[in-house]
Amino acid sequence: MKYVDEFRDGALARGIADRIAAELQPGRRYSFMEFCGGHTHAIARYGIAELLPPEVRMIHGPGCPVCVLPIGRIDQAIHLALERGAILATYGDTMRVPASNSLSLMKAKARGADIRMVYSATDALALARANPQREVVFLAIGFETTTPPTALVIRQAAKEDLANFSVLSCHVLTPSAITHILESAEVRQYGTVPIDGFIGPAHVSIVIGSAPYQHFAEEYRKPVVIAGFEPLDVVQAIGMLVRQVNAGRAEVENEFIRAVTPEGNVAAQAVVSEVFELRERFEWRGLGEVPYSALKIRPAYARFDAERRFALDYRPVPDHKQCECGAILRGVKRPTDCKLFGTVCTPDNPMGSCMVSSEGACAAHYSYGRFRDIPVVSVPA
Amino acid sequence: MKKDYLRPLDFKQGRVDMNHGAGGRAGLQLVEELFARAFDNPALRQGNDGAVLDLPNIPGGHRLVMATDAHVISPLFFPGGDIGCLAVHGTVNDVAMLGATPLYLAASFILEEGFPLADLKRIVESMATASREAGVPIVTGDTKVVERGKGDGVFISTTGIGAVPVGRDIGGANARPGDVVLVSGTLGDHGVAILSLRESLEFETTITSDTAALHTLVAAMLAAVPEGSLRTLRDPTRGGLATTLNEIARQSGVGLLLDEAAIPMQPQVEAACELLGLDPLTIANEGKLVAVVAPEAAGAVLAAMRDHPLGRQAARIGTVQADEHHFVQMATRFGGRRVVDWLSGEPLPRIC
Amino acid sequence: MCLALPARVVALLPDDQAQIDLGGVRKTVSVALTPDARVGDYVIVHVGHAIGLIDAAEAERTLALFAEMALTPSEPSA
Numbered sequence A: 001m002k003y004v005d006e007f008r009d010g011a012l013a014r015g016i017a018d019r020i021a022a023e024l025q026p027g028r029r030y031s032f033m034e035f036c037g038g039h040t041h042a043i044a045r046y047g048i049a050e051l052l053p054p055e056v057r058m059i060h061g062p063g064c065p066v067c068v069l070p071i072g073r074i075d076q077a078i079h080l081a082l083e084r085g086a087i088l089a090t091y092g093d094t095m096r097v098p099a100s101n102s103l104s105l106m107k108a109k110a111r112g113a114d115i116r117m118v119y120s121a122t123d124a125l126a127l128a129r130a131n132p133q134r135e136v137v138f139l140a141i142g143f144e145t146t147t148p149p150t151a152l153v154i155r156q157a158a159k160e161d162l163a164n165f166s167v168l169s170c171h172v173l174t175p176s177a178i179t180h181i182l183e184s185a186e187v188r189q190y191g192t193v194p195i196d197g198f199i200g201p202a203h204v205s206i207v208i209g210s211a212p213y214q215h216f217a218e219e220y221r222k223p224v225v226i227a228g229f230e231p232l233d234v235v236q237a238i239g240m241l242v243r244q245v246n247a248g249r250a251e252v253e254n255e256f257i258r259a260v261t262p263e264g265n266v267a268a269q270a271v272v273s274e275v276f277e278l279r280e281r282f283e284w285r286g287l288g289e290v291p292y293s294a295l296k297i298r299p300a301y302a303r304f305d306a307e308r309r310f311a312l313d314y315r316p317v318p319d320h321k322q323c324e325c326g327a328i329l330r331g332v333k334r335p336t337d338c339k340l341f342g343t344v345c346t347p348d349n350p351m352g353s354c355m356v357s358s359e360g361a362c363a364a365h366y367s368y369g370r371f372r373d374i375p376v377v378s379v380p381a
Numbered sequence B: 001m002k003k004d005y006l007r008p009l010d011f012k013q014g015r016v017d018m019n020h021g022a023g024g025r026a027g028l029q030l031v032e033e034l035f036a037r038a039f040d041n042p043a044l045r046q047g048n049d050g051a052v053l054d055l056p057n058i059p060g061g062h063r064l065v066m067a068t069d070a071h072v073i074s075p076l077f078f079p080g081g082d083i084g085c086l087a088v089h090g091t092v093n094d095v096a097m098l099g100a101t102p103l104y105l106a107a108s109f110i111l112e113e114g115f116p117l118a119d120l121k122r123i124v125e126s127m128a129t130a131s132r133e134a135g136v137p138i139v140t141g142d143t144k145v146v147e148r149g150k151g152d153g154v155f156i157s158t159t160g161i162g163a164v165p166v167g168r169d170i171g172g173a174n175a176r177p178g179d180v181v182l183v184s185g186t187l188g189d190h191g192v193a194i195l196s197l198r199e200s201l202e203f204e205t206t207i208t209s210d211t212a213a214l215h216t217l218v219a220a221m222l223a224a225v226p227e228g229s230l231r232t233l234r235d236p237t238r239g240g241l242a243t244t245l246n247e248i249a250r251q252s253g254v255g256l257l258l259d260e261a262a263i264p265m266q267p268q269v270e271a272a273c274e275l276l277g278l279d280p281l282t283i284a285n286e287g288k289l290v291a292v293v294a295p296e297a298a299g300a301v302l303a304a305m306r307d308h309p310l311g312r313q314a315a316r317i318g319t320v321q322a323d324e325h326h327f328v329q330m331a332t333r334f335g336g337r338r339v340v341d342w343l344s345g346e347p348l349p350r351i352c
Numbered sequence C: 001m002c003l004a005l006p007a008r009v010v011a012l013l014p015d016d017q018a019q020i021d022l023g024g025v026r027k028t029v030s031v032a033l034t035p036d037a038r039v040g041d042y043v044i045v046h047v048g049h050a051i052g053l054i055d056a057a058e059a060e061r062t063l064a065l066f067a068e069m070a071l072t073p074s075e076p077s078a
Helices: A010-023 A037-046 A071-082 A105-110 A121-130 A147-160 A174-183 A185-190 A203-208 A211-220 A231-247 A266-275 A299-304 A325-329 A361-372 B025-039 B083-096 B117-134 B189-195 B215-224 B240-252 B267-276 B295-307 C056-069
Strands: A030-036 A056-063 A087-090 A115-117 A136-142 A165-171 A197-200 A224-226 A252-254 A276-278 A281-284 A288-291 A295-297 B062-071 B101-112 B138-146 B154-165 B180-183 B230-234 B255-259 B290-293 B315-321 B328-331 B337-339 C005-013 C017-022 C025-030 C042-046 C049-053
Touching (some): A010 A231, A010 C056, A030 A037, A030 A174, A037 A056, A037 A231, A037 A361, A037 B337, A056 A231, A056 A325, A071 A105, A105 A115, A121 A136, A121 A147, A121 A165, A147 A165, A147 A266, A147 A299, A147 C049, A165 A299, A174 A203, A174 A211, A174 A288, A197 A211, A197 A231, A203 A211, A203 A266, A203 C042, A211 A224, A211 A252, A224 A231, A231 C056, A266 A276, B025 B138, B062 B083, B083 B101, B083 B154, B083 B215, B101 B117, B101 B215, B117 B138, B117 B154, B215 B295, B230 B240, B240 B255, B240 B290, B240 B328, B267 C017, B267 C025, B290 B295, C005 C025, C017 C042, C025 C049
Parallel strands (some): A030 A056, A087 A115, A087 A136, A136 A165, B101 B138, B255 B328
Antiparallel strands (some): A276 A295, B062 B154, B101 B154, B180 B290, B230 B290, B255 B315, C005 C017, C017 C025, C042 C049
């Protein structure tokens, strides 16, 4: 696969990792947050942590839209399918998220709810066309990468004057989440979570461009390096962050120059602002209410807004008392710090959002990295 | 008036109806004109509800092996095969994985009212071909019909029996530290072939299912090395390689260390999995096997596999190690290391 | 967070659609968000939509930067 395989070269990775080790300032520790769940997944899947020197620590950020999707929103989706008879179309990622009453979308399906997994928002639209006598609701999750496709679909629905299609918008915004983390008590005042810099999301940045990150670099004096999705991109970006930190710089650098421009994808941004507007507040699982961090559908497209169409109200549902997802999402705690991790809470039986999505810090660690927590004695062949 | 005249079944336009499962003349006609004709063998010609069978004379004695499988796959027809040949191969393989020679199969069908006879004929003939090519006859069977809406076209259940020589012990609990892990060919083919047909995931690929009967491959492997060198055999069907290896690790109380770069995979399978966000190690295979062998026998077993048409791309993919936590670890192509965990449920395509 | 892969545009189709090829696998996706995509271009595909184009020159430059950053065994540490 072109533009994929070359960016997974292990020998080159070791060379870059060696360079990073060589450039570390003696006695100094470096903590970087990779905001994006895709990067968390890549780090785990390729075992990048193993390549890095121990002085460099990666903190997993909240950039996993499934992880930050609150129980209350899944409850709304289940309600629409189970009690209002709608066909609920959703991406595969949300099927197993545990919600209230021991349900999940998958479990609701077993109880008779008509839940259909789709690969694309356009598939949800197709369902609406194919089932004119049923209501079809699309559970729209995702950051700025996934929002333009949803906007396109709503615009198309309006063009076709579809009478049975609506969207439950849970689209969230990256810069607000980063701000929220930087503003959190632990980071701003107490410095207990020293975040020296950020690895910026790959695909979100294709859409929003590199310009929006300027704010973080300037206001909070933290370097940001936007990194591509492949493991070499991530390792390279870490090297660039180390260099910035060493030199006392706090700039936005773009490692993903092959796909990200300063202004981003203007066509995509345009269609989003035509269909969506900012919500004043939105609950993020683990982070609580975050202002101006999510999108809702504009009045002009109100008939495609499931919340208005079905007069839904939102009821926040707290996580298990001992679930540490909130702290983990903010980078304050590690998965192994949570009492539930690996005991009650496993990918088979997720108690919180970090374990549900394969990108959640806990799931990634459990699936790919927990062998590191326990010394394993291997016998050579 | 013609004596005993029965209008032949209309295999072009006809459909299964409730009469065919009622145990009367219609059901008998379906058996005679379709099943018995396609599967024809001496046992079936006995014409009874069960079959009286001969067991082979294996010097040193033998023990019986029995395995059963239900097949509910959808779609029924896919590139490289169909539910029929899958049903034969699956059970033949389960028997073969115990080091046994598969001898006979039984097949029962649950048909949905309205299922086209043309499709049924196609499936049955595919089964007959698979059974003949494998040399394992279908000696007895059953048919039932359920009302429209209560079945997915057709469900097939097959049971197989085989004979394993006394003294041969091949099973999931035998792996020991130092043993070598081999795989017979490219992984993920069947799963990807099926996924490409699933609504809303549609993609075009030339990948076909790898469904195949593996018993002659197993026989070749066993013949190449002393008894006892082949510790474990298993076919990584649902749940893929990850599930199979984790099962073995747990049963044997060991850990495994794999080499990602050594795992054979077709580029299109890798690409399709990337596109959908699936881990190819969790995708089903229907014509491949995993073998755990004693280190001194690994070379000979691998050579025997590569000599066989179903093992041309056989490869050594890892080793067994002592590990009280039974982790299946993998050295990634990238130079790092990760755990290969088994699935909690169906692999679902993801956007994140 | 966003599973997206670079794929080659093989054919442009009506209604803002295109056929893409990734490692031999072909799929039809929307190019409504990348109106400038042409046959032969590489686009980044996410949830059935092309969301951006790959700049071939910048990709080469990136690979060169990796090679530059990598410490070769003979190089002294900084």
